[in-house]
Amino acid sequence: xxxxxxxxxxxxxxxxxxxxxxxxxxxxxxxxxxxxxxxxxxxxxxxxxxxxxxxxxxxxxxxxxxxxxxxxxxxxxxxxxxxxxxxxxxxxxxxxxxxxxxxxxxxxxxxxxxxxxxxxxxxxxxxxxxxxxxxxxxxxxxxxxxxxxxxxxxxxxxxxxxxxxxxxxxxxxxxxxxxxxxxxxxxxxxxxxxxxxxxxxxxxxxxxxxxxxxxxxxxxxxxxxxxxxxxxxxxxxxxxxxxxxxxxxxxxxxxxxxxxxxxxxxxxxxxxxxxxxxxxxxxxxxxxxxxxxxxxxxxxxxxxxxxxxxxxxxxxxxxxxxxxxxxxxxxxxxxxxxxx
Numbered sequence: 001x002x003x004x005x006x007x008x009x010x011x012x013x014x015x016x017x018x019x020x021x022x023x024x025x026x027x028x029x030x031x032x033x034x035x036x037x038x039x040x041x042x043x044x045x046x047x048x049x050x051x052x053x054x055x056x057x058x059x060x061x062x063x064x065x066x067x068x069x070x071x072x073x074x075x076x077x078x079x080x081x082x083x084x085x086x087x088x089x090x091x092x093x094x095x096x097x098x099x100x101x102x103x104x105x106x107x108x109x110x111x112x113x114x115x116x117x118x119x120x121x122x123x124x125x126x127x128x129x130x131x132x133x134x135x136x137x138x139x140x141x142x143x144x145x146x147x148x149x150x151x152x153x154x155x156x157x158x159x160x161x162x163x164x165x166x167x168x169x170x171x172x173x174x175x176x177x178x179x180x181x182x183x184x185x186x187x188x189x190x191x192x193x194x195x196x197x198x199x200x201x202x203x204x205x206x207x208x209x210x211x212x213x214x215x216x217x218x219x220x221x222x223x224x225x226x227x228x229x230x231x232x233x234x235x236x237x238x239x240x241x242x243x244x245x246x247x248x249x250x251x252x253x254x255x256x257x258x259x260x261x262x263x264x265x266x267x268x269x270x271x272x273x274x275x276x277x278x279x280x281x282x283x284x285x286x287x288x289x290x291x292x293x294x295x296x297x298x299x300x301x302x303x304x305x306x307x308x309x310x311x312x313x314x315x316x317x318x319x320x321x322x323x324x325x326x327x328x329x330x331x332x333x334x335x336x337x338x339x340x
Contacts, residue, residue: 003081007113013330014337016111016118021326023121023335031328033129035167038321042133043293045320048079049265050290054316058271067092067223075315076112082323084109086123086315092221102155103127107322117340119326123318126325128156130317132164134264134289135217135242138309140168141292142262142299143215143240147173150213152206152229152249154179154188157219162192162200169215176213178203210234217242218249222312224276226252237304246312247278259305260286264314272312283308 048054056075063069074085088105105123149165151158154177162175175198179185185202193200203209206229222245232251255261261283263269273282287297289311329335
């Protein structure tokens with residue numbers, strides 16, 4: 001829709017500058033945005049990023065505790081007429097201490113023409129959806145013929161990765177999962193297996209999963225301390241590794257020796273390096289994920305290439321998905337209109 005036409009449509013439902021739409025987590029989910037929609041929206045955002053048609057400063061944040069982060073994530077994507085900011089925090093101890101999610105947050109959207117707020121919505125579901133979307137889109141671009149996928153971390157992100165990956169790896173035959181928590185593994189299998197036709201296998205240990213999978217991802221915890229759960233000697237040529245947890249879970253030697261080290265945002269990875277998350281130095285960056293999806297840079301060029309593609313989350317994806325949630329909510333007259 002043309003931006004002017006879209007703005008006029010919004011004005012029929014929301015008095016811009018006088019009102020904003022508030023959407024709860026339940027509202028966001030009930031707008032009906034499906035996996036296929038998320039994949040298309042995320043791909044659009046990544047391609048815009050790959051073509052450098054965006055504005056998005058690297059994440060800034062505060063860290064009240066060593067294992068905790070708050071990130072402010074603004075972005076503007078002209079092709080989608082989307083501008084806004086996600087304010088998100090991660091408390092790994094929340095589930096055990098308070099029975100609350102590890103990650104919570106809000107997304108604010110603005111009117112590009114006037115700058116006035118259009119909406120404030122829960123960002124938990126959007127984050128949970130766009131993160132695996134990036135992983136599986138990258139997996140298709142870098143390793144389309146893969147028959148095996150491994151997922152480390154069986155929480156919310158692990159569940160969604162297993163749900164999403166069957167949509168992009170068309171030759172997939174087996175999914176291996178591993179978590180130090182048997183309960184988490186059991187929950188993932190019980191939740192996802194009825195929804196997909198691909199067999200999900202509980203990994204005996206990280207080594208077994210690593211040696212059995214062509215493509216792997218991890219969504220555990222982001223720490224400055226390098227846990228190196230997956231040892232470099234377990235990793236073989238020809239594999240594709242897609243971490244969502246920066247430099248924490250994998251032996252850093254793997255990224256350093258990879259034939260290609262691809263990242264979603266070079267600027268953000270350099271910022272994390274300055275903050276101490278790469279104590280042995282940031283590996284040499286080959287290109288960005290969006291550049292591969294946009295066709296600006298080649299992905300896998302030989303079967304034996306070892307590729308590490310680190311995606312830590314970009315606000316361009318959040319605002320594009322959020323804009324569609326907002327549009328559908330207005331269309332269905334969902335949420336609560338609040339005065340400004």
